[in-house]
Amino acid sequence: MGVLYYLNGKVSEEEPKVSSQDRGYNFGDGIYEVIRCYDGKFFALDDHVERLFKSASLIDMNLPYSKEEIRKIITDFYKQSNNPEAAVYVQITRGATSRSHTYSRDLKPIFFMFSKPMEDKPIEFYERGFKAVTAHDGRWDICQAKTVSLLYNVLAKQKAKDAGCREALFIRGNGEVTEGGSSNLFIVRDGILKSRPADNRILSGITRKHVIELAGKNKIPYRNEIFYKEDLMAASEVFITGTTSEVTPIVEIDGKKVGTGKTGEITDKLIHAYHDMTRNL
Ligand SMILES: Cc1ncc(COP(=O)(O)O)c(C=O)c1O
Numbered sequence: 001m002g003v004l005y006y007l008n009g010k011v012s013e014e015e016p017k018v019s020s021q022d023r024g025y026n027f028g029d030g031i032y033e034v035i036r037c038y039d040g041k042f043f044a045l046d047d048h049v050e051r052l053f054k055s056a057s058l059i060d061m062n063l064p065y066s067k068e069e070i071r072k073i074i075t076d077f078y079k080q081s082n083n084p085e086a087a088v089y090v091q092i093t094r095g096a097t098s099r100s101h102t103y104s105r106d107l108k109p110i111f112f113m114f115s116k117p118m119e120d121k122p123i124e125f126y127e128r129g130f131k132a133v134t135a136h137d138g139r140w141d142i143c144q145a146k147t148v149s150l151l152y153n154v155l156a157k158q159k160a161k162d163a164g165c166r167e168a169l170f171i172r173g174n175g176e177v178t179e180g181g182s183s184n185l186f187i188v189r190d191g192i193l194k195s196r197p198a199d200n201r202i203l204s205g206i207t208r209k210h211v212i213e214l215a216g217k218n219k220i221p222y223r224n225e226i227f228y229k230e231d232l233m234a235a236s237e238v239f240i241t242g243t244t245s246e247v248t249p250i251v252e253i254d255g256k257k258v259g260t261g262k263t264g265e266i267t268d269k270l271i272h273a274y275h276d277m278t279r280n281l
Pocket residue numbers: 034153179180181182183184202203204205206207208241242243244
């Protein structure tokens with residue numbers, strides 16, 4: 001099937017319309033999740049529902065559903081979509097009301113979803129490696145909330161696209177490396193795999209969490225550690241992770257080769273481990 005939509009309880013093949021007074025439209029006032037389905041099964045649905053509630057709480061949004069209810073709404077919708085390989089986009093905005101910065105806590109949220117067919121990319125697709133650019137990270141202090149206010153990420157990713165690159169890697173004013181425009185970032189230095197601790201400067205990625213677990217299972221030494229642009233540029237391996245990008249090697253940053261300029265050994269091991277895990281749910 002093609003794309004299937006859901007808006008406040010109504011499922012349709014036609015794209016539904018929302019109010020021009022939707023606070024998501026006017027203020028970027030909403031939260032979202034993207035959940036991957038492999039062969040008709042959700043990967044890490046509970047993690048996504050958990051994070052959705054965390055994001056809601058971080059932006060003072062009351063969700064009038066229990067976690068179990070949300071889980072059921074998403075699952076029932078996906079079952080109707082008949083897309084074995086899919087990405088399910090879930091968005092909840094604070095609601096529609098006459099435009100004002102402040103809000104009433106009684107607003108009825110607008111619950112929107114779509115299920116989009118995904119191509120199941122062969123492992124070779126990832127193994128070849130991709131280019132990235134660095135970009136200034138001037139985002140706010142609540143990057144752990146997955147909100148639809150993505151303009152900063154949009155501009156950084158456009159910078160990457162214009163430079164013929166796959167991702168923009170964010171660097172804060174003090175040189176700290178945070179994450180990608182729509183991904184988390186890992187480096188390997190001196191044989192140790194590192195990523196920034198999941199603080200308020202990054203989204204606590206679900207793929208990141210599972211990749212860290214896979215590193216443990218594969219006896220790859222791992223450290224949660226803040227690192228800097230010079231560490232990134234001197235790393236022997238770099239990769240990004242995300243629900244739809246899975247484990248994607250970065251082999252060139254700002255026109256400079258990462259390590260040998262080819263996908264490294266640790267990255268390759270994790271690409272395979274992640275692929276095996278998600279294709280055997
Ligand atoms: C800014 C940002 N960081 C990290 C991620 C990766 O998160 P996940 O692995 O949960 O998809 C995303 C995914 O969209 C993102 O937008």
